Amino acid sequence: MEFNGPSGRFQIALMFLLGLATIGYGGYSYAEQSSALDSAVEVDATISSTSVEADDARRGTDYVPRATFNYTYEGETYTATNVYPGELPRDFSTREKARSQLKGYEPGDTVTAYVPTDSPGQAFLKHESSDKPLLVVGFGVLFVLASLYSFLTD
Numbered sequence: 001m002e003f004n005g006p007s008g009r010f011q012i013a014l015m016f017l018l019g020l021a022t023i024g025y026g027g028y029s030y031a032e033q034s035s036a037l038d039s040a041v042e043v044d045a046t047i048s049s050t051s052v053e054a055d056d057a058r059r060g061t062d063y064v065p066r067a068t069f070n071y072t073y074e075g076e077t078y079t080a081t082n083v084y085p086g087e088l089p090r091d092f093s094t095r096e097k098a099r100s101q102l103k104g105y106e107p108g109d110t111v112t113a114y115v116p117t118d119s120p121g122q123a124f125l126k127h128e129s130s131d132k133p134l135l136v137v138g139f140g141v142l143f144v145l146a147s148l149y150s151f152l153t154d
Contacts, residue, residue: 008154009151009154012147012150012151012154013147015143015146015147015150016143016144016147016148016151018143019140019141019142019143019144019145019146019147020140020144021140022136022137022139022140022143023137023140023141023144024140025136025140026133026134026135026136026137026138026139026140027133027137029086029087029088029132029133029136030133030134030137032086032087033085033086033087033088033129033130033133034129035116035118036085036086036114036116036119036122036124037085037114037127037129039116039117039118040085040114040115040116040117040124040127041073041114041115041117042112042113042114042115043071043072043073043112043113043114043115043123044071044110044111044112044113045069045070045071045110045111045112045113045123045125046069046070046071046108046109046110046111047067047068047069047105047106047107047108047109047110047111048068048069048070048079048107049067049068049107050065050066050067050068050102050105050106050107051065051066051067052064052065052066052095052098052099052102053066054095055089055091062091062092062093063091063092063093063094063095063097063098064089064090064091064092064098065083065090065092065098065099065101065102066081066083067081067083067102067105067125068080068081069081069105069111069113069123069125071113071115071123073115073120073123074120076120078115078120078121078123080113080121080122080123080124082122082123082124082125083101083102083105083124083125083126084124084125084126084128084130085114085116085122085124085127085128085129086130086132086133088130088132088133088136090130090132101126105125111125112125113125114127
């Protein structure tokens with residue numbers, strides 16, 4: 001099997017740096033998600049709306065569930081839209097799968113929200129982790145390995 005990676009030192013270096021940046025972003029996202037889950041306190045929240053948004057950024061379409069809700073934490077009132085913790089949205093292959101994540105979250109309902117104590121404006125509804133940050137790290141590792149392979153065989 002022939003590997004046709006980047007050629008030339010500049011392209012190899014650029015791919016290596018892109019891989020490192022991707023690993024860093026994935027690691028940061030994982031740490032942010034873990035911190036949000038570990039420090040979260042429960043508060044009552046009121047759902048004001050729900051929706052499913054299409055994400056056409058990649059090939060095909062993925063769907064992201066959103067729930068807008070209001071809550072009070074330490075005397076301050078906030079509005080958030082995060083169903084899950086972390087910066088990387090959890091997406092689903094069909095609108096129906098994304099919509100199913102919003103069961104039990106109807107406008108006007110009072111629900112439990114989770115407020116990260118270090119970021120009170122970033123509350124979320126489902127206290128669940130995602131493996132998406134680790135997938136991002138994995139892609140970064142592939143970029144680094146491919147650039148190292150290209151460097152060694154160049």
